Amino acid sequence: LRENVEKLRAAGVHFVGPVEGALSSGDTGMGRMADPEEILKFSEKLLEEAGKLKGKKILIAYGRTEEEIDPVRVITNRSSGKMGYYLAERAKAMGAHTILVEGEISYQPPVGDEKHKVRTHAQMREVLIKLAPQADVIIMSAAVSDFRPEIRSEEKIKRGKALQLTLVPTGDILAEIGKNKKKGQVVVGFALESQNLEEVAREKLDRKNLDIIVGNTLDAPGSDFIDGFILDRNGNLTEFKGRHKAEVASALFEKIAEFLGA
Structure with missing residues (x-):
């Protein structure tokens, strides 16, 4: 069932409920159909939002980057790119x-009006810095490498002796975008932390000159459901727990529309 629901979500189908309440089995719990009034309100909201972002250019970075150790080995992370998929789908729907x-x-992969494929931190930076000035909204949901090997081996490293790698920090792409943000442009970042999430998110929001930041906790890689919050530069914080990424994307774009005055 979960797999089928996920396929429907990926096809752009929206869900209302289930909710907690009395079940046909006589038990009480999660699984009851949402009230018809709630379903109607949700449907009206979707229709109302359909053209809210018409004419706006939304730049979305997602997925993970890779940094080469040698021609066959890389340093990377376990980001799936799912959030990027739902962000792109929601932006198109609006x-x-x-x-x-x-x-x-x-x-x-999501469908976009324009798509640029990158693999490394350097490639992502080059493309984003080039495209950023033309966008009304920039959403940085990509899991970009924080470090890269100082030296890349031109040949495959042979098995044998212990290997020592020297890693050097990469530049902060989002901070660079925030520093050069145009008037009226909305810049959105993400914060993934194992502890002190809100404190770290607030610091990043200020230091990187962001308008909105989405904070979320460490979950199983590729998970569809996340815990966290959406925080804006005015101090407004909206928490969510066990929310599907599609729902979080929808809530984020509601906030973005507010900032754009849409």
Whole structure:
């Protein structure tokens, strides 16, 4: 059932409920159909939002980057790119022109009006810095490498002796974008932390000159459901727990529409 629901979500189908309440079995719990009034309100909201971002250019970076150790080995992370998929789908549903910058992903790729495929931190930076000035909204949901090997071996490293790697930090792409943000442009970042999430998110929001940041906790790689919050530069914080990434994407775009005055 969960797999079928996920396929429907990926096809753009929206779900209302289930909710807690009395069940046909006589038990009480999660599994009851949402009230018809709630379903109607949700449907009206979808229709109302359909053209909210018409004419707006939304730049979305998602997926993970890779940094080469040698021609066959890389340093990377376990980001699936799922959040990027749902962000792109939601932006299109609201009528936006979507510009996608896609790193390596482990999920089906979203459809965009424009798409740029990248693999390394350097490639992602080059593309984003070039495209950023034309966008009304920039969403950085990509899991970009924080470090890269100082030296890349031109040949495959042979098995044998212990290997020591010297890693050097990469530049902060989002901070660079925030520093050069145009008037009226909305810049959104993500914070993934194992502890002190809200404190770290607030610091990043301020230091990187962001308008909105999505904070979420460490979950199983590729999970569809996340815990966290959406925080804006005015101090407004909306928490969510066990929310599907599609729902989080929808809530984020509601906030973005507010900032754009849409």
